[in-house]
Amino acid sequence: MSQRPTRILVDLDAIGHNLAAVRGRVGVPVMGIVKANAYGHGLVPVALHLQAQGIDQLGVAFLEEGIALRQAGVRVPILVLGGLFGPQLTGFLEHDLEITVSSIAKLRQVEAAAEALGRKAVVHLKVDTGMERIGVHSYSCRPFIEAAVASPWCTIKGVYSHLACADDPASPMTALQVERFAEACAHFERLGAPMPLRHLANSGGVLHFPETWLDLVRPGIALYGVQPDPASARPLALRPALSLVSQVVYFKVVRAGSPVSYGATWAPRRDTRVVTVPVGYGDGWPRALSSRGEVLVGGRRRPIAGRVCMDQFMVDIGQDSAFNEDEVVLVGRQGGEAIGVEAVAEAAGTIPYEILTGLNERIPRIYLGGGPTA
Incomplete structure (x- = not known):
């Protein structure tokens, strides 16, 4: 046990409370985002607690985070949200991690790795509706979706995009992204293929835009009781963890x-x-x-x-x-x-995400609570 006088206290009961609040608001399954060391709260302890609370799915950024969770005994489905590197594919499949596929070329890489191991890959298709980060543009995604539907080695579990401006309830960008995403998802119906899980809402979407809730939501910072932006509404009684x-x-x-x-x-x-x-x-x-x-x-x-x-x-x-x-x-x-973290971020001229994820492993974490959700 570290005797350093500086420590981070993580209230697991607050995280459970926030998960229950999100569930009560959206009424659809929840993918808890635990990337970046669970936003500074501790990857493994938070993931194990969310699993104990019956979380539907977890999301991480990198393969290494997913492997760490599997090695710690996390059994719930885990989606790796980040960009895919071919040499890592064996690790995805061996650790039963769900893969973000963001282009036809990436799809072919996944197919080759899955065929080599003789096991199907579970994938989520990434459609770019306005972030210009990863994913096939929504206006040209039909060949991508057709190829994925026809793949003998990929099971399409989800299709998703990411909201660029959902932290701001007044931004018109979210409505545009919702429209583009709906047009992209319509290709499944045109192809006569089953509709995968559609997921679009981050914390801002959960708080501000019910039209983004669809089949699954992906809250990150809200799970930890922090507002994503000073302009964010407060429809939920979140507790800082x-x-x-x-x-x-x-x-x-x-x-x-x-x-x-x-x-x-x-x-x-x-x-x-x-x-x-x-x-x-x-x-x-x-x-x-x-x-x-x-x-x-x-x-x-x-x-x-x-x-x-x-x-x-x-x-x-x-x-x-x-x-x-x-x-x-x-x-x-x-x-x-x-x-609050929000006030610290404002004083530092940054966002709460950067404050939380910047708190590194030199500071010991102490976990409080962890019983049934209050």
């Missing part, structure tokens, strides 16, 4: 005009008290929070003083007192105050 806490490691009085930290970019206007916290950008705490971010000390918001260092940063506590080993909350609640 992650707290980031540390402790005071040093206390000193800094005289007026005496600069603090690298570059001497900040100095107090009068004598003040400053504490040092043993967290830095080496842990994923953004350097962009230098002289901009806040933390909680003694139940009060206190500003970061000067530049965030690799392993530490300083906090101006004014004329208050603090002692070594006093708790410091970077994300979470202390007394009557709370700092």
